[in-house]
Amino acid sequence: MSVLTLYNNLSTFLILGAILFGMGVYGIVTRKTFIGMLIAAELLLAGASVNFMAFNRFNAPDPVVGQIFALFIMAIAAAEAAIGLSIVIAVYYHYKSIDPEDTVQLKG
Amino acid sequence: MISSTPLTAGPALFSVDGLVGIIFLVMIAVTVIGGYIACNSQRLVRAVAGLIVCFVGVAGLYYFLNSPFVAMMQVLIYVGAVAVTISFAIMLAAPADQEKMSQSSILAGPLGFCTAALLAGGFSVLAIKTQWPVMDKINDGSVKKIGIQLLTNYSMVFELISIVLLIAILGALVIARVRREN
Numbered sequence: 350m351s352v353l354t355l356y357n358n359l360s361t362f363l364i365l366g367a368i369l370f371g372m373g374v375y376g377i378v379t380r381k382t383f384i385g386m387l388i389a390a391e392l393l394l395a396g397a398s399v400n401f402m403a404f405n406r407f408n409a410p411d412p413v414v415g416q417i418f419a420l421f422i423m424a425i426a427a428a429e430a431a432i433g434l435s436i437v438i439a440v441y442y443h444y445k446s447i448d449p450e451d452t453v454q455l456k457g
Numbered sequence: 458m459i460s461s462t463p464l465t466a467g468p469a470l471f472s473v474d475g476l477v478g479i480i481f482l483v484m485i486a487v488t489v490i491g492g493y494i495a496c497n498s499q500r501l502v503r504a505v506a507g508l509i510v511c512f513v514g515v516a517g518l519y520y521f522l523n524s525p526f527v528a529m530m531q532v533l534i535y536v537g538a539v540a541v542t543i544s545f546a547i548m549l550a551a552p553a554d555q556e557k558m559s560q561s562s563i564l565a566g567p568l569g570f571c572t573a574a575l576l577a578g579g580f581s582v583l584a585i586k587t588q589w590p591v592m593d594k595i596n597d598g599s600v601k602k603i604g605i606q607l608l609t610n611y612s613m614v615f616e617l618i619s620i621v622l623l624i625a626i627l628g629a630l631v632i633a634r635v636r637r638e639n
Contacts, residue, residue, distance in 0.1 A: 353478025
């Protein structure tokens with residue numbers, strides 16, 4: 350198998366999805382702003398979508414289902430981004446900060 | 458006597474297949490570099506720019522997975538809508554001194570990296586070691602087939618996702634509204 354035929358290989362896409370997922374986890378753990386965490390969450394969703402699309406292309410009997418699932422993941426991600434960012438803006442108006450360390454009143 | 462055929466018989470570098478492979482490698486590089494910038498840069502604006510680059514690369518990966526429709530939707534929704542929304546949120550809500558590092562533990566970075574590396578490496582090993590069963594295709598996954606399936610088998614989910622998006626927009630408006638002091 351040559352390096353130029355990697356795109357015909359399921360493992361390539363699965364490893365890429367795993368790398369995207371890992372970068373998303375790293376971002377969520379280390380970011381210190383809410384918006385940075387949201388950006389990392391988008392990376393996580395992209396990794397999951399790449400996995401779905403890879404199995405859809407190489408293994409699934411019906412290659413339509415995975416594409417529809419990826420479209421629904423995109424819609425859910427857009428809704429999540431809208432709600433999350435509006436919460437971030439509301440928190441910023443209230444606390445004048447988007448640092449998670451400052452918003453300790455949200456603790457139970 | 459040395460065999461004349463090489464062990465790894467791939468396409469020539471400047472054939473059509475070879476150029477397609479090079480474009481795929483470029484897409485991988487764009488995705489990984491964009492993701493690195495998105496999760497590792499200090500300024501949020503640069504992180505959003507890295508996210509856009511990463512999503513363009515992911516759209517290219519979708520194109521290589523025989524799904525040009527999903528690739529187009531990736532560019533339209535993520536690069537077009539989500540990135541713009543995040544940019545507006547940064548303009549509205551990010552204070553000017555947000556790049557100052559708050560006093561978090563010195564261990565957060567290395568421990569986070571270890572967690573992420575363990576997860577990614579574990580998933581990769583799992584993906585390589587497992588024998589995934591391959592089944593015969595029952596259709597070609599074209600855009601026409603997607604449209605037919607969306608309006609027949611998946612029409613209920615299609616309507617539900619519209620309602621979810623509508624409620625999300627209304628909820629975002631209600632939450633982000635500046636409340637009057639009374």
